[in-house]
Amino acid sequence: MSRIDDLPPLREVIARFDLGARKALGQNFLLDLNLTGRIARSAGDLSGVTVIEIGPGPGGLTRALLNSDAAAVVAVERDNRCIVALADLVAAAEGRLRLIEGDALEVDPEAIAPAPRAIVANLPYNVATPLLIGWLKRIEQFRSLTLMFQREVADRLSAKPGSKAYGRLSVISQWRAEVRPLFNLPARAFTPPPKIESTVVQFIPRQAPEPAEFAAMEAVTAAAFGQRRKMLRASLKSLGNSEALIEECGLIPTQRAEEVPVAGFAALARAWRASRA
Structure with missing residues (x-):
């Protein structure tokens, strides 16, 4: 003991x-x-x-x-x-x-x-x-x-x-x-x-997480879930050209945030960061 x-x-x-x-x-x-x-x-x-x-x-x-x-x-x-x-x-x-x-x-x-x-x-x-x-x-x-x-x-x-x-x-x-x-x-x-x-x-x-910057992931998830009842084309407007971001990531404008998988948000984060470069 x-x-x-x-x-x-x-x-x-x-x-x-x-x-x-x-x-x-x-x-x-x-x-x-x-x-x-x-x-x-x-x-x-x-x-x-x-x-x-x-x-x-x-x-x-x-x-x-x-x-x-x-x-x-x-x-x-x-x-x-x-x-x-x-x-x-x-x-x-x-x-x-x-x-x-x-x-x-x-x-x-x-x-x-x-x-x-x-x-x-x-x-x-x-x-x-x-x-x-x-x-x-x-x-x-x-x-x-x-x-x-x-x-x-x-x-x-x-x-x-x-x-x-x-x-x-x-x-x-x-x-x-x-x-x-x-x-x-x-x-x-x-x-x-x-x-x-x-x-x-x-x-x-995770040994190999989806590539994305942490701050960018925070920004896109905050925008998307801040108005989770709205479609992505509306909830992501605060990020800039939401339609272009959504299309680039292969997502559907009429989707809602709760329908987007983690990989989709990582793609959004990368596209949004690139658009600000």
């Missing part, structure tokens, strides 16, 4: 350090060690990998990650109460756990963890999407991302063309990575329980 297994139960840590979850920080603590262990295992083989965790809270998932084969864990935490509460876990980890106090939106993963690196996290729901977009921009820097989202967000991430859930987030995510929903967790598993189920989703970097 490791020193980590000798630590007090998570509920005792929460009571001792008065770690009531703060809504402003998007905190929902996962205390079931069977579930945190399942999340850590779902990240796959972590041998030799430095794992980045966002928002460790009282350290439930952190403990599971330290009990894996990960070379080290770097946890980014904004709440100073949790930094103090995790001191015993840092000591028990014997050099394998480093805490960084700060806002994950402002932390450069490449600067805090050597390659190979992966992110495994129960993300604060209020910043989950902007964090994901930032990581997708540099997805090639990670072995994988194994992240927890509200179920409705996870549904959008993996949605296919033609479905109501298919949107900007679906296109950007599936363009840069293979998106694999793994399993759901009920609201009652968390403290406090959120209003919706959660889903663990894994992102594996």
Whole structure:
């Protein structure tokens, strides 16, 4: 048994350090060690990998990650109460756990963890999407991302063309990575329980994504899905000569954004960027 297994139960840590979850920080603590262990295992083989965790809270998932084969864990935490509460876990980890106090939106993963690196996290729901977009921009820097989202967000991430859930987030995510929903967790598993189920989703970097610039993909998907009920010839007008762009990409002017596959958006992004050169 490791020193980590000798630590007090998570509920005792929460009571001792008065770690009531703060809504402003998007905190929902996962205390079931069977579930945190399942999340850590779902990240796959972590041998030799430095794992980045966002928002460790009282350290439930952190403990599971330290009990894996990960070379080290770097946890980014904004709440100073949790930094103090995790001191015993840092000591028990014997050099394998480093805490960084700060806002994950402002932390450069490449600067805090050597390659190979992966992110495994129960993300604060209020910043989950902007964090994901930032990581997708540099997805090639990670072995994988194994992240927890509200179920409705996870549904959008993996949605296919033609479905109501298919949107900007679906296109950007599936363009840069293979998106694999793994399993759901009920609201009652968390403290406090959120209003919706959660889903663990894994992102594996695509070795050869459709060629396109990230900013261009953001621009064309924003235009297309910003008016998703309109046909492409209308929704893409803000980009310039929409009819010419659509024709060049072999799309149909009367299609709607939700009907266009990822490859179609990549073609639009390339054509739009070329038209601005």
